[in-house]
Amino acid sequence: MESIEAKDTKQTTLQITGMTCAACANRIEKGLSKLEGVSSANVNFAMEKASVTYDPSIIDIPQLEQTIQQLGYDTVKEVAQFQLEGMTCAACANRIEKGLNKLPGVTNATVNFAMETARVEYRPGEVSVAEMQNKVKQLGYKAIVKQEEADAGDHRQKEIQRQKRKLIVSAILSLPLLWSMVGHFAFTSWIYVPDLFMNPWFQLVLATPVQFIIGRHFYIGAYKALRNGSANMDVLIALGTSAAYFYSVYLTLNWYFAGGDVHHGPALYYETSAILITLVIMGKLFESLAKGRTSEAIKSLIGLQAKTALVVRDGQEITVPVEEVLKGDIVLVRPGDKVPVDGVVLEGVSSVDESMLTGESIPVEKKAGDTVIGATINKNGMLRIQATKVGKETALAQIIKVVEEAQGSKAPIQRVADRISGIFVPIVVAIAVVTFFVWYFLAAPGNVSEALENAIAVLVIACPCALGLATPTSIMAGSGRAAEYGILFKGGEHLEQTHQIDTIILDKTGTVTKGKPELTDVLAEDDETEFLKLVGAAEKNSEHPLAEAIVSGIRDKQIELPEPQSFEAIPGYGIKAEVNGKEILIGTRRLMNQYHVDAEQAYETMARLEESGKTAMLVAVDRRYAGMVAVADTIKDTSKAAVSRLKDMGIQVIMITGDNERTAKAIAAQVGIDHVRAEVLPEGKAEEVKKLQAEGRKVAMVGDGINDAPALATADIGMAIGTGTDVAMEAADVTLMRGDLSSIPDAILMSRKTMSNIKQNLFWALGYNTLGIPIAAVGLLAPWVAGAAMALSSVSVVLNALRLQRVKIHQ
16 A cells, blocks of 8 residues: 655555554554654554655665564565466566566565466555556466465464464463462362372473463563563563562472472462463453454455456457456446446446445436446446446545555544553553562561562553553544445544534535536426427527536426427527427526516516525517526435534534525525525635634535635545545545535544544553552452453453444434
């Protein structure tokens, strides 16, 4: 996912492995930000991704990856294996190899001429397998993905499987230690414990592999963190478990040299370290499983894409993977099939279900010249389309990109949690040391066991994992759920800021109204059908939008229109035409006066229609008044209900338009808007936004995202409302894919619920640590209980965030 951010900067996303808590993410972020040429770095712990904006003339991606590795982590590189066709000599192999290595995101490509295979190491965020195949195709060869690559699965699934195996082994080894611990309690004396389980040597044999093989990554993580001058969760776990393990080894050796009884060993703490490691691994596994569910929105969006396309090439109809469709290809879409890519209809008539994009359940009629969007469903009739946008250019790909970027971004509220996480671990270590000395010298003088146990409990209970997960998991779940309702937040900061909005400015045309004039009134002096036949025929050849609305409205009534014998447009007045030998005049009062038509009896009705926001036109047949038609840009069906919902939420609604005040007020009255600013030029809309901001208001501007770009950029939150491939995602902070005002209160509601969820998570995470540390310090928590509570806190934060995926909006 590489895009130009400014003239001289690029943005890249790197998948990172090895992070264990928010402190790790914080350290990587700081390390990358310090590099010369990096203008911003944002590391998302929940998604395990780093988004970096950098100047390619100063620094390149391998240097970024090297910095991440020096900090003790690694970046994910995936491997694609291809079977190649069309090579004739070693020079062909060399050419393909060079071509693949030049692709952005490819770190190493090797081609084996003898085996006709290619192995490509690449960064999945920057280049896709389809792009590699296209590159090979451009060079004149063919690359087929090897099946094992297609079935490989992503690194997160592999990591989950690895954690499951570690948990099973750790649990098997820890269970006898837990059993022996239970045997120490007076109230559990009735439980049978085999003598072997009480043997210190047996406990040492069980605990050692858990400590140094299963728990190896805690030591590695702690070493890397300390080497770089910081501390993380690994430091706390390594310190706590090592203290318990090595103190137990010390007691075991003392017991052995003192000639201890094999059947009655001393009270040891092997079970403390082993069970702690098992519980932490179990917590991490549950956390990974839950985190995987927060990106369900991305998976469901990707699932909407068609897998194959029926393409016409060299006169033959062939089925190809959708990734292989090229711009300009002729694609056939059969009834019931998904439209594979964005395109233009060349032949055929059908209706297409666009609900995945617009939320509108009624299929849209399509004919030659109309645009179709990839992933929509062709209901009936064969369509022959020409591909105009493929791959990353399609509307669906752009939506997926916006959602991914929003889920990977960082909300301002998260900065607070990051700062706390950065200083948290050293403070906890200091508290644990103080706890040990207070117990050893004051509370239980000389009792190393009790002092150590309480210090370990403090170390374990305080892990800041929950704090690091509190915000990103909510942002991921909230932005994903909003995307399912057609609301695309461009970043976490916009999702956060939207809940503060107290004033909404609505553009009129295309936002409150449909943006397309419709025939609303027909007032005929005589037979209405004959009247409309003459009016429709007269307007038939006019290119004026109002004429198109009249003709479309008449055709909807199933009235056949004859061809006019003559047609003349009279600018500023109307039209003059001859139909079936009759002279037809349609237009203003001035047109009637010019041709001496007496139409005074209609002027009062005409004025009343104009006051209600309609454009009325007088009609004369053979210089005699015959009736009147009125056209209006009608309001959207949901506009009134949406404005009412916004008012109920305590938000002031203002309509802004370039139209005259009378029309603007008439439209505003229909939808319940009390504040209108009319006759405002496009450049004046931004000034209106600034005036409201000067009053201390948090303003959202809602427009089509193109004409209103200055106002959208000036507002605290810019919302582009519209549908299809022309939605101006770049102009707005929030894109409302459904061309419907109800998406505005939905977006605000989703923002409010997400912020509420984040605050709940932060309260729980901070409150848990604030309460847990003193409870552990005073000796009321056994270390293994503290470990279970710590694991539970992280899982509970993620599960709370997942509640956002069940939020019902669009009331």
